[in-house]
Amino acid sequence: MFRTILGRSGLSAVIPIAIIIAAGGWVLLAGKEMRPDVKASSRLAQRRPTGVLKLVSVEPLPEMGLDGEMCEWVPASSRSRLVAFLHQERSAPPAASATAGESRTSVTLERPAVRTIRDLFPTFTAVAVDVQNNEIVLQDENLFQIMVYDRLTDTPLTATMSEPKRVISGPKTDVEFNCGVYVDPRTGDIYSVSNDTLRNVTVFSRNASGNVRPQRQLSVPIRTYGIAVSEANEELFLTVQGPPMVLVHNKYAEGRAKPLRVLTGNSTGLADPHGIGLDTKNGLLLVSNYGNAADYRDGGVLPRRDHDMVPGSGRYEPPSISVYPIQASGDTPPLRTIQGARTQLNWPSHLSVDEEHGEVYVANDGDDSILVFRVTDRGNVAPIRVLKGPNTQIKNPSGVFVDAVNDELVVSNMGNHRATVYGRTASGDAAPIRTIRTAPEGKPALMIANPGAVAYDTKRDQIIVPN
């Protein structure tokens, strides 16, 4: 190999170009015979100031050590690397190189962002109704708030948004990625499930507002999602997405209290469980499952960890609603399962059970719909009602609540900054009777939540962001 000696500094930045020039020079100089006119023009070119890089001489390169400047061979197939290199703007200041010497500095950059993509409006993940106090409680996973509205709030089309009566929010609340909510029908206490990072169920009094500490906290596993309570037995039920399980605590448990029982194991059919509902009248526990499944080694002993998964056992099951005895624990298989193409299940999220009418409502996130089944359904059955269509304003619904007192159905929509209220038996493309909107009309929600990664599409100049 040869190093070209160039007429100006900045050698490291132009080495690839120099090597190409050197190779050309080698061909010219080492060929059998140079044409006389080429010889003459080359000599002339060396004497004329051109203002650009020019070949002055060609010399052998020294042996390269690991810490010296390197010219790595990259296969021609490395199109992305080539594209990345060619994309660099010529006018930019020269970049530093990790291989350009041993001098080492550490610089803290004070550098504001050039752009930020961020939804500044609430995104509703879950809903519950305080029927005693005529309030609707909504979980906002985007800004980590619990928002309490008058039950009859109806945002006019011309309004930017509706203001809540109270907001619980701030670092003292220990609320983050809040995705499940339950309201005590007697006291109005608000139970909030933080799904990801803080690993807790926080309980606030009905009138709590602002940046306040919860009345009590219960530590729960990461990925706890759904919540339901049996008031008769004072038992708190929680789903955990993975490792999949249902935890049952005393309703007033706090701190690091151990669960009363745990439903978990390879026979349970739990597969990325989300929503949970109770039919205390018939002694049933219902769970919605996304269907992401794998086997676990221990079959159901707490604490279970991710690395108890059986390697290579992963599979995709169809989404389902699995039904268990309400007292189920351990590796108990479901009594029956609602599952199959006719069910229209598509990322079934929170559930709400109407005990009086024997129905279970499903927030069907992936299909922009609310599905209603009989709690006695099994197998590949069609829902008895489907609420879906442009008039419904349902968009990525993850929360649903049946208000049996007022005979209404309330839906929290992640996709459009709103909660929508319908008559309990609404179906088809029915418009809501009321809407609580927290962003300007027509403003879609970004639904960025706990973004764990990012990539850049160099072909389309796009930013790829998974939740």
Added chain:
Amino acid sequence: MAHPQIAIFARLAKGGDTPQRVIYGQTSKLSRNMHAVRYGETRDEIYITNQFAQSVLTFRGGADGQEAPIRTIQGPKTLLENPGTLEIDEVNHEIFVPQPGSENVLVFPLTANGDVAPLRILQGGRKNGWTTARPAGGIAVDPVHKVLVVAGTLTGDEVWQSPYGNNRESLLIFDRSAKGDEKPLRVIRGPNTGMHAIRQIQIQATNGWIVVGQMTDGEIAEPEGTFIGVWSVKDKGDVPPRWKIEGKPSNGILKPRGIAFDPKHKEVITADMRLNAVVTFYFPEIF
């Protein structure tokens, strides 16, 4: 996190600009815990994992809506356990998947599909003095300098202890093609590094820079000491980053997690888990 999705925004999107497309729904086979994502320009594909279903998914680069992946690595031969992150090497046509449970890194052909065995396994564990992070941590490959960088920790009695717990406070630098019981070539770790919980890692291979999202502790809502940090692929020991952008309001980030490059515009993009935001910095120093 209540709704899995892969949202895809225009480069110049800002504020509440909506994504140009979104991959989601049952057909997509996505779930939560997507802690790494890669785009490969050569094949125009998006790569991601599903931890709960033990799979590696490949989508068309232009995938949109309720679209299925074009390839899925899943099954007994794969040995996939709880894949939460991954890296692709477009030069050598490979996918790297760190495994928290088995304490190893599985390497598959880039175009692997179905129930396929890994090409090779880099095995950690106490006997080898290092482990991968739990849950799965950042991983990146530099095909130019021929190194593999894995977030993890060292094992042993004399190992420095991060006040936030040892798990993913170290950058373990291996030969790119390391396999079996090979040990790291170099390790970057220690109190001067500021690293306590590394998330996504990217390598700017042209110049050999490792760029890291450092979020200190995922279980603290707004932890101290978060930053985007840059080290050299040749760094080792307890050395601070060559450059860093701290997580604070004046810089517009609080808990940086994801890291991506736009080399054409000399930009570093981060996903901030506390702000639920995507933040872009001009960062010409590394391009």
